[in-house]
Amino acid sequence: MLHIKCPHCGLRSQNEFSYGGDATVKRPELNKEVSDQDWDNFVYLRKSPRGKHLELWQHISGCRQWIKVERDTLTHEIFKTLKANEKV
Amino acid sequence: MSEKFRLDKGGLINRNKKISFKFNNKKYYGYEGDTLASALIANGVHLVGRSFKYHRPRGFFGAGVDEPYAIVQMNRNNEVDPNVRATEQELFEGLEAKSVNCWPNVNFDIGAINNFLGKFFPAGFYYKTFMWPKSFWYKVYEPIIRKAAGFGAASIKHDKEKYEHKYEYCDLLITGSGPSGLASAYAAAQNGAKVILAEDKSRFGGSLLTSEVTIGNQSGREWAEKIMSELKSMPNVVVKNRSQVFGYYDHNMLVMSERISDHLPKTEKYSPKQRLWYIRAKEVIISSGSIERPLVFGNNDTPGVMLSSAAKEYLKIYGALVGKKPLVFTNNDSGYETAIEFKKNGIDPVVLDTRKDPNSEIIKEAKDLNINIKFSYVVVAAKGYKKVNSADIANISEDKKNISNIENIKCDCICVSGFWTPTIHLASQSGNKTKFNEEIDAFVPSQSKQKETTLGSANGIFTLEETLKTSFEKGAELSKQITNKENNISVPAVIEKKSSNHDKFWCVPLPEGKNYKRFLDFQNDVSVSDIQLALREGYRSIEHVKRYTTLGMATDQGRTSNLNGLQLVSDIENKVVPQVGHTTFRPPYSPISIGAIVGREIGKHSKPTRKSPMHYWHEKNNAVFVDAGVWLRPRYYKQGNENLFEASKREAKNVRQNVGVCDVTTLGKIDIKGPDAAEFLNRVYTNAWLKLPIGKARYGVMLREDGIVMDDGTTTRISENHYHMTTTTAQAANVLSHLEYYLQLVWPELNVNVVSSTEQWAGAAIAGPKSRDVLQKLFPDLDVSNEGLPFMGYIEDNLFGVNAKIFRISFSGELAYEVNVESDNGNFMWEKIMDIGKDFNIQPYGTEALSTLRIEMGHVAGSELDGRTIPYDNSLEGLVSKKKDFIGKRSLSKTAFVATDRQKVVGVVPLDKKTSIPEGSYIVKDPNVKLPIPKLGHVSASCWSVEYDNPFSLAIIKDGKNMIGQKLFAMSPLKNKTIPVEIVSSHYVDPQGERVRS
């Protein structure tokens, strides 16, 4: 079980969190033309990298904040965790 | 029966307490402190089971967790426990155990015929034999394999025992209480570190309990006892015996299984049988020791052939003799310790040493004791079927390729020592890339990946002096980093015998013309010839060889077989062992019970049970409950001998004719506040929200970004910047996370807060033509007219002194109101409603009637909003705004979603107006065409329409909008039914929706 440092609460066990996927995906802006291709990329296409991955987790059994976690998908090493509005 | 193989004195058993037990229905005696294995050995019992594949007789091979053979089925306090190692099971009064893998019994086993059918079970035989014909698999092969496989039979009864989970944090977790564990624990504890010391066995001390060493001025055992008593007295130290750390997981999380009650006749009251510890440790010290390696020779699986260290342990800890005419077969000095122990107890052993002329203190001691030692000698084959009765021994040439002068000598046990294998499982599980140590012919940990340090013989260090020194140092160093304290401890002086080098010899060649089975893996019956065959057939990767031959795949994880298997592969391949590499070690290190994994999360504890404030009223009024997510909801209220069908029909009918009340507390409720709340809702829902007036509710549908309907519900504008959202019971948690996602990550500029208020409100839906009358009496001062409180209106009022929120919304399709009060007042509200409603024939209704009412109205719910449908499919396209953008809108223009024959919800009525259509049935055009029959869609929900008194279903079918009026078929292969049906509108009752507005 991973040990994730919530930037709001501190180190907590993985079972307090739920996974939210790639944190680098950006939702196309509302009311703007989006090509089929771009929209499909946003909705469906995700990279599955081996190594460093910036991803979202929600501290559902804690502060309920969505946070960013930079994790190695191979070794599970966590390099850093960030608040939702922070950049790597 | 007397204990013929028990020494008169010695050992750590309590000779003042005799214990009776049964093995294979026969009564024996042992002592407190015995294991089942030691007690059986003391009684001269060596036949304890049959092997897995060939059903050859099985005895004891080890004395602890390394035991591959002696697996028994326990019967304890009327519960069976399969897959128990006799070497680990402590004896208790009345213990009952049985052999496994034997039919009809251990002495005569029909399966043993496999042993004589030569080629029946070669390597990969499962893959070869059971490939074809396919039809044979279920009826012939699988039952045979099932009967033949496994170590014991699991009970089909509910396990009455309790198991617990515990979460713990510590500075240092130390796995094993041998010299390295004790020294490092002691040093760390002195520095004030929070230490957990785990020992798999019942006794602390590890090898110190059986070795002849001096530490300071004490014997090894006395020193261990002194350290243990100090550790036990320290508040920062937790010591746990009978506790196996079996798994090393990510981020220094380790899991330990504590066997609290397995050694007792029955579990004490208020105590669990076992406890699983999840331990997050800052540092881990792996002090798991090493396991003696077998030597490979003919029939080396015969009962009576065992590890020499085990024989020594039976002598020194249990005062039990594994034989009275022992043969010790060794390639190193360890065998001599066992031989000397025999000799000291009046037994004359013969030592066969594969080495030519080794020299060391202990060999000299053995010579001085006049022990018969034969150098350059090997055991060629053990003789005897159910127990060793003699051995063919021979000279071995210096290059170890040839044997000569084979002779047969009498013996009743063969104690083998092929040097030591460090127990590196935990280090390997943690991600440590182990390295091969040529000096000891074994893998040892190298670069740590997590915070783990391996010490002592687990790290390939076999002298006590170095072990103690490095362990004291490491314990001090690691703890100092955590506590910043340093208490200097002087390392005590050690007296131990220096060993000479071991012989890199592990497998005795076959004599000319003999074809003995030489076993590598004792638990899975894998012999040298099996590995040879696998390699001849082209298997190269050690992982493939493992799976093909099952080498090291048994419950003992190859503790005794691994390295010899690797040696063989590397010999045949002309490689060195590190090139072959070892297979992956996976948790658990040794089997743990399913009960321990499950813990208390069983039965009604497997998930939380949520009850509404009116739950006990429902109970008192004969409600039959149903699980709705984690909630318990009344399904129906039973009157007299009614069944579900009759009761729900009565309840639904009463709603249509009079008035009913339903507990809707379980609906998800989310409080939404902030100046941008309207804008936010406008983006979340598919319909328009900017102009919703205060005091009005609106029905909304929300999508996922892929255009699929996520949830639906009503949201009410309470005040300028305050909204009250309801979700379905099932989706409440997901919707909240969904909203938080968009507010925190996508549109952080929106000034909105959301919080779950599900538990804060108790809700009652009052529905039916007489609901307005009930409402009027509940709120006498309120204008409840259609003008005063119109459809989708909202108002707050006082319910006999209690604040209430009144929503005029309807799920049943009738004139209806939902009243919410603070949870604590829920029961008060409910009783008032029932009391006042009496005059209007009010009846409570459950989820079954609720479903009936919504289905015949064509209101979609979870069975239609099933994660595969878009608004159009549910006839909700009218709620999709063309003007504004919202979550998932862009996806709705996908080609498949705008197809002209897109699926749509319809109503289905059986032509005979009698036959209910099973939910999940397929709708097909022609049931008589060749399989597979093209399906048009499926039946999502079925009910008995109380309005028309005939069955009615909803279905989602292709081109639904053009199918109304068609005569089709509903097919349920599961129920073996084909029902002719007519497709009708999904709005079966009150299609204009007049009642809700009346």
Ligand SMILES: [Zn+2]
């Ligand atoms: Zn948090």
